[in-house]
Amino acid sequence: MAPRGSPIADTDIKAFLDSEADFAFEMRVLHALSQLGFECQHGATYPDPITDKIRQFDIRAVATHTQFQLWLSVECKNIGLESPLLVHTVSRTESEAFHEVIRPPNPEVRRNWAETRRITGVRSAYRPTEEVGKRTDQVSLKSDGTFVRSDSAVFDKISQSINAARDLLTQAAVSKSVDHVAAVVPVLVVPDGMLWQVAYRPDGSIAQEPQQVDRTCLFVNHQWTIIVALMELKYALSHLEITTLRGLQGLVESLFGDRGLFALGDALFPR
Numbered sequence: 001m002a003p004r005g006s007p008i009a010d011t012d013i014k015a016f017l018d019s020e021a022d023f024a025f026e027m028r029v030l031h032a033l034s035q036l037g038f039e040c041q042h043g044a045t046y047p048d049p050i051t052d053k054i055r056q057f058d059i060r061a062v063a064t065h066t067q068f069q070l071w072l073s074v075e076c077k078n079i080g081l082e083s084p085l086l087v088h089t090v091s092r093t094e095s096e097a098f099h100e101v102i103r104p105p106n107p108e109v110r111r112n113w114a115e116t117r118r119i120t121g122v123r124s125a126y127r128p129t130e131e132v133g134k135r136t137d138q139v140s141l142k143s144d145g146t147f148v149r150s151d152s153a154v155f156d157k158i159s160q161s162i163n164a165a166r167d168l169l170t171q172a173a174v175s176k177s178v179d180h181v182a183a184v185v186p187v188l189v190v191p192d193g194m195l196w197q198v199a200y201r202p203d204g205s206i207a208q209e210p211q212q213v214d215r216t217c218l219f220v221n222h223q224w225t226i227i228v229a230l231m232e233l234k235y236a237l238s239h240l241e242i243t244t245l246r247g248l249q250g251l252v253e254s255l256f257g258d259r260g261l262f263a264l265g266d267a268l269f270p271r
Contacts (some may be wrong), residue, residue: 025078040064057164068262069182073165083140086196089131097128114173114228133218161186170242183261186240214247
């Protein structure tokens with residue numbers, strides 16, 4: 001590879017693509033979601049609801065199983081062996097054990113408003129006492145052997161996933177598929193082998209040594225407010241899912257599964 005300041009050669013471009021380029025990784029994630037039955041948008045722009053600046057999302061995806069719609073706001077981070085992602089987890093409390101679903105208006109039954117419902121406790125996809133992330137670190141080494149702990153790059157991706165989810169909430173709330181119940185989930189995808197988790201006891205001691213995982217999640221509890229049919233609608237993103245590419249299929253199966261977001265079936269919005 002050419003020294004710093006030298007003209008870039010084709011071999012340098014190829015080395016960059018092999019080691020650092022995010023786009024190829026995004027394409028692999030996009031392909032995986034498409035294979036799982038999602039309709040996807042890739043790489044378009046949106047106005048950031050916090051800063052009002054124009055930003056670019058990685059992937060927006062929606063899949064429908066029977067009357068249930070899953071909307072994913074997906075960001076991809078192509079981290080390498082020199083800086084894996086470590087998620088610090090604790091036991092989830094009762095107040096953190098929830099997720100929300102949304103039902104759009106249905107004029108056919110004279111319901112002209114969208115509505116949300118919070119599913120809590122053991123009926124939620126995020127149950128009490130399970131491990132939940134509270135902090136992330138990208139762990140790397142300096143040339144002198146000392147550790148560098150920073151999550152700024154990953155945190156930016158997490159923020160983008162949460163912020164881009166607001167538009168998906170609006171789409172889910174005005175869906176023309178009026179009989180559907182929907183959920184919106186922010187997701188961060190990292191390469192296989194790059195995700196670690198360490199669990200803590202309440203006193204700060206380590207309950208489970210660091211181990212590689214394919215899935216974990218962060219508690220975010222971020223609420224968005226939108227206007228649907230001239231009415232204010234609030235929806236909370238309780239958790240952000242973090243998965244490897246290899247873990248993506250398992251994540252989707254879990255969210256749609258019998259302990260997932262729609263496990264209550266018709267009882268989500270009882271008549």
